[in-house]
Amino acid sequence: MNEDDFLRRFWQAPDPAFAIKLKQELTPPPVITIRPFFAPIDQTRRTLNILALVLAVVVVLSPDARSRLVSQPG
Amino acid sequence: MIAELDFDTLATDQRKIDWDCLYEEQLPRVYNFFRYRTGDKAVAEDLTAATFEQAWRHRGRYRRHQGAFTTWLFTIARNLATDYYRQRRDLVPLDSVAPSPTFGRPAEEAIQRQEEMQRLATLLARLPEREQELIALKYGAGLTNRAIAGLTTLSESNVGSILHRAAQRLRAEWEDER
Secondary structure (H helix, E strand, O other), X not given: OOHHHHHHOOOOOOOXXXXXXXXXXXXXXXXXXXXXXXXXXXXXXXXXXXXXXXXHHHHHHOHHHHHHHHOOOO | OOOOOOOHHHHOHHHHHHHHHHHHHHHHHHHHHHHHHHOOHHHHHXXXXXXXXXXXXXXXXXXXXHOXXXXXXXXXXXXXXXXXXXXXXXXXXXXXXXXXXXXXXXXXXXXXXHHHHHHHHHHHHOOOHHHHHHHHXXXXXXXXXXHHHHHOOOXXXXXXXXXXXXXXXXXXXXXXXX
């Protein structure tokens, strides 16, 4: 064994657990935030939702409006 | 022996795969540079982590035209090694590093390897500072003599002759102490 081989034999791969942990610390995974189901929504969307609900109630409860929507004149 | 790597790809997130390649390639080199430099696994891990943290934090400062990524990374590593020894000089004697456990190997083999590394570290500590560093760069980091010359103020042939003498001396002392 020459001097090069002698000195190279001390070389050792890093501990895989260390390698993985360091990599995670350097490049943390992106944080994904999920909006809760009942999270506040903006005013415009709230108004549109209410209008859609009112329209649906009117259509269901009023036979006149329902017949006008279902059967086309002519 | 060493790939001259391009680091400007790290500037953008969409090239993350390149960062992965660089990390896989350079981590064992940096880690072993510190192992040969300090002879201690735990210290080598700490300094390796510090090197990559600095490199990652300052990746925007790397300029491709100023040199290879390897040179840039090992400039950071050398500075950290210098800081480490500067702080340590006042606190702990050079050859009083406690052995640390090695993971993933049978205990006996791990202990033997650790003891051998300790012994090498003791012999290395007797060499002049410059020779210690050259040995770590050559056999730990796996750099070519040319790459080492690029990092230091030495010529390539000078690096070769200093390394040759240092390696011969280490080998002879290793055999003598058996």
